[in-house]
Structures are given as C-alpha cells and as structure tokens.
Amino acid sequence: MISIFSGGVRLEQKKSRTMKNRIETLPAPKIIAVPLPGAQTSAQRCVREGDVVLRYSQLSMPIRNVAVCAPAGGRVLGIRAMPHPVSGTVDCAVIETNEAVGEIRLESPGMGAEPDEIIRLSAAAGIIDEYDGIPLFKKLKRFRRLKIDWLAANVLDDEPYVCSGLAVLKENRAAVRAELELAAAACGASERKIAVASEMRARHYARISGAESDMLVSGGGIYPAWPRLLREQQLHGRRPGLIGVQALAALYEAVEQGRPQVSTVVTVSGEGAKEWKNLRVLLGTPVGELLAACGAERDAVAVAGSPITGGMVTNPETPVTADTRCLVVLPADAPEKKVFPCIGCGRCARVCPMRILPWYLQRQLQENRYPDPQKLYRAEKCCRCNACSVVCPSGLSPAEAVARAAEIKERG
Structure with missing residues (x-):
C-alpha cells in the first residue's frame, strides 16, 4: 500500500518478520573477494597473487580513498575484476581463507583520541558509511569544515524490507551514545541524536527506552526521510549531519580495539527467501552464501543495497560491500513490469x-x-x-x- 504526501511517499513496511530474530553471524566462507575501491594500479595495492595475509592487514592504500583491510587471513589467489550492481565493475582481492593465520591490529588510541587522530584512524580502518557509500573520513572532514552542531546516527531504514540499521541499534543500544560521542568529537558537533524514520516503529522494533528514547528524532515516517529531517533541523537554525549507525560502530571498534571495518549487517528478505534474517557477514562474502543461509536458491535473482534504489544481482559470486544493506530476493514467478504512456497525473x-x-x-x-x-x-x-x-x-x-x-x- 502506498500513500502519497508532499515531498515523499509512505510505503508499507515489511520488517516484523525479520526483526523477530537476533543478528546471525555467518562463518567465513572458503573464498572471499574483497573489493579494492580506488586501487586500479598495482602501486596502490599492498598484495599480489600468492601472498599470505594476516587478518586486518592492509590490502590496498589508494591516495584518494580509504584503505581496505583483509576481513580474514589466508592466501591471495589473485586480483580479479568482478561485477557489482551498484559500483559497476570493481577490482577484488580474491582470498582463500585460513582460520589458522593470525591477525594484526591498528594502534588504538582509546576514547581520549584527538579529532585529527580519529579522522586519520577512520581512513586507516577503511570505514564506509553504509547509507551512501561515502568514506567516513571524508564525511568527518566535511562536517568539521561546515562546522555542524547537530549530529545523528542514521538508523532511518525508511524503505520496505530493510532493517539492518534497526537490528544493529537493537543489538547494542547503549553503545550508540559512545559511538556518537567519538564522531561528534571529530567534527565538533555539540548535539547528538538517533535519526529514525518513525519513533513508534523504532521503539517497537528496536525496543528503545530510557535515555536512548530521548535521543530519537523522527523523519516523519515517509520515504525518503533524510531530506525532510535535515530541512527541519536547518529551519530551526541548526547545521545537521548524518552518519550511518554501522559506520559509527566501526569507528568505535577502530578507536577502542584497533579493528578495521571488515564486516557488515545485511537484511535478507523478500518473497523468494524462506527465512528472513539480518546476517553479519565478512566484506567480500559471495551473495550466494547469504541467499543459501536464508533458504533461497543460490542463483536466485535479488535486488542489492536497497529495494528502491538498488541494482539487480544475477551472479551468486557478487561480493558483499559495506553499503550492501539489504538483499531482497525475488520470487521465481515474479510478473514482468508493464509500462504505459505518461498520463500527466503529477x-x-x-x-x-x-x-x-x-x-x-x-x-x-x-x-x-x-x-x-x-x-x-x-x-x-x-x-x-x-x-x-x-x-x-x-x-x-x-x-x-x-x-x-x-x-x-x-x-x-
């Protein structure tokens, strides 16, 4: 069911079935293909075929993008160009995983880190905002330059089916406050909030109460929620900014534990999946592994990233990236879309x-x-x-x- 509003549309939400369960962690697959954005030349890559890499070691270090770290230890089988529905063709480091290989961590300065150190670490940890695919260090630099004073954890999840952000919020509600403090310290924001599409749905799905409940700010329950939310803050004289809740969690882990961003939470749902789940998977995990874990055919057709703005996935070897928030599995008998001339309805x-x-x-x-x-x-x-x-x-x-x-x- 669709309800039309000025500046947005209210869509039927299909999250209840997925939010009943906790986030499930998938084990590391035998082969992962880790995308290396911005590292088109060998000079920007830190590995080559035959190398044995430790977990968390750097795979690439491009000049104008974030570093990419190994989600798992193992042997590099090569660099392969692979199709991706949102990013197009991307170069990937194909790794044969081996749990026996050790790990190497970043230097962790702790919660007392200086703003410049937090931004530097967000780049070294390869952190990407899951909502827009922008490297976190670039957002923090931009927010500091714009002198924002209002920062919110982005948990909008305003599209049908998608609830990976709400699942992360539900898993560790109290941690979001500490994560926001870090990001706010880096960009100079004095006011911190949790942005949700609907306060009622957030309290119901993520079981928000207490101090976290007071931090909630609603996008009005429409899609898209973020333009309306930011416009309202600007009308009240604020300079607002949004950072994805998973990116904030990755920043906290980098600063406190020295762990780079190597995993993401993905909602797998849709009529073609027998089980609807929120899965925590390593970056570079083949999409087919997620589909199989939810009872779908490994070669089923799915929409990745977003059910509205995402792209079609037809290759089960397509790797999961940090901004793969959702996989909507289509039924085998999905009807073809019919197209008619414009009727000028406005x-x-x-x-x-x-x-x-x-x-x-x-x-x-x-x-x-x-x-x-x-x-x-x-x-x-x-x-x-x-x-x-x-x-x-x-x-x-x-x-x-x-x-x-x-x-x-x-x-x-």
Whole structure:
C-alpha cells in the first residue's frame, strides 16, 4: 500500500518478520573477494597473487580513498575484476581463507583520541558509511569544515524490507551514545541524536527506552526521510549531519580495539527467501552464501543495497560491500513490469523532496533530441531517491529521465 504526501511517499513496511530474530553471524566462507575501491594500479595495492595475509592487514592504500583491510587471513589467489550492481565493475582481492593465520591490529588510541587522530584512524580502518557509500573520513572532514552542531546516527531504514540499521541499534543500544560521542568529537558537533524514520516503529522494533528514547528524532515516517529531517533541523537554525549507525560502530571498534571495518549487517528478505534474517557477514562474502543461509536458491535473482534504489544481482559470486544493506530476493514467478504512456497525473512532482518536476524533464527529453539545458529546471538537485518512479501509475521510470537531464545540464 502506498500513500502519497508532499515531498515523499509512505510505503508499507515489511520488517516484523525479520526483526523477530537476533543478528546471525555467518562463518567465513572458503573464498572471499574483497573489493579494492580506488586501487586500479598495482602501486596502490599492498598484495599480489600468492601472498599470505594476516587478518586486518592492509590490502590496498589508494591516495584518494580509504584503505581496505583483509576481513580474514589466508592466501591471495589473485586480483580479479568482478561485477557489482551498484559500483559497476570493481577490482577484488580474491582470498582463500585460513582460520589458522593470525591477525594484526591498528594502534588504538582509546576514547581520549584527538579529532585529527580519529579522522586519520577512520581512513586507516577503511570505514564506509553504509547509507551512501561515502568514506567516513571524508564525511568527518566535511562536517568539521561546515562546522555542524547537530549530529545523528542514521538508523532511518525508511524503505520496505530493510532493517539492518534497526537490528544493529537493537543489538547494542547503549553503545550508540559512545559511538556518537567519538564522531561528534571529530567534527565538533555539540548535539547528538538517533535519526529514525518513525519513533513508534523504532521503539517497537528496536525496543528503545530510557535515555536512548530521548535521543530519537523522527523523519516523519515517509520515504525518503533524510531530506525532510535535515530541512527541519536547518529551519530551526541548526547545521545537521548524518552518519550511518554501522559506520559509527566501526569507528568505535577502530578507536577502542584497533579493528578495521571488515564486516557488515545485511537484511535478507523478500518473497523468494524462506527465512528472513539480518546476517553479519565478512566484506567480500559471495551473495550466494547469504541467499543459501536464508533458504533461497543460490542463483536466485535479488535486488542489492536497497529495494528502491538498488541494482539487480544475477551472479551468486557478487561480493558483499559495506553499503550492501539489504538483499531482497525475488520470487521465481515474479510478473514482468508493464509500462504505459505518461498520463500527466503529477504524482512524481508531488512526492519529490527536492521540488523537481520529473514529468516535465521526461517530456523535454522525449520531444527534443538536443534539449536546452536551461529548461531542465532543478535536475541537478536530484537526490536519487527514486520516489518518483515508485509512485508512477504508468510504470515509467521518471528517475532515469531526471538523471539523464542532470547529466546533460552538467555538460552544458
């Protein structure tokens, strides 16, 4: 069921079945393929075929990206280019895991660390924000430059099926306060909150009460929640920022224990899965391992990252990355989507949180081979939430038209 609001859409949430159980940890698979973002050349990689690596040792150290650390010890079988539904083709270090191999940790300064030290460690620990895929050290630097004064742990989970953030919050509610303190110290924020799509759902699913309950701030229960939430804070004179709850947990582990980010929690659900679970898996674990753990066919088709903005996974060897928050397994008999001409209802414009007119941009692209960039109003403001495509009664994808318009406008 879909309810349309100005600046967003309320979607039927399907989290109860998954949130009944605790997070389940999958053992390390025999083979993992760890993505090495930004390390296109051998000079930026720390390993080569045949090397034996310790757990947590660095696999790559690109100049403009985060370091990548080995989630498990073992032998490097080689560097292989592998397809990914969100990131495109990525170079991966393929490792044959071996539990007998030891580990090496980062230097852990503890909770009294200086801001610069926290930011440096977030880069060395390879921490990625699971909600937007941005390296944490870049966000912290940007927040400090913007002098934000309001920082929230991002537990919005405003899409159907996705509840990995809520599961992490439920698992260790008290730790979120300490994790927020670290990030706030790094960027200078004085006010700390926990951002959720709906306070009622957060209290129900994550069993929030006490001091943590007082920290909750709601995004209004609509999708997408973050534009409305940040806009409300700005209207109250605040300079807000959001950091994913899993990224905060990884920062805390790096500072306190010297452990880099090597795992993530993924929601596996959908009509094609017999069991719906939140799984903690090593980065680089093949998607097929998660599907098999939930009773789905290993070669089943799934949507990775987000049921609304994610990409289709058809290869079971596709590796899990830090921003793979969800796998929605599609049923084998899923009907094909039917597409009809635009009826001019204006729903896409009504739900757009950035006040874009998707129907108008789509018409400009259809009617003009070389559209005037000056007429592609506000296309560059798109936040890529895909809400316009969700509500389109004709089955069209206005979001694709907006993306093309933004590209044309950028080229001039």
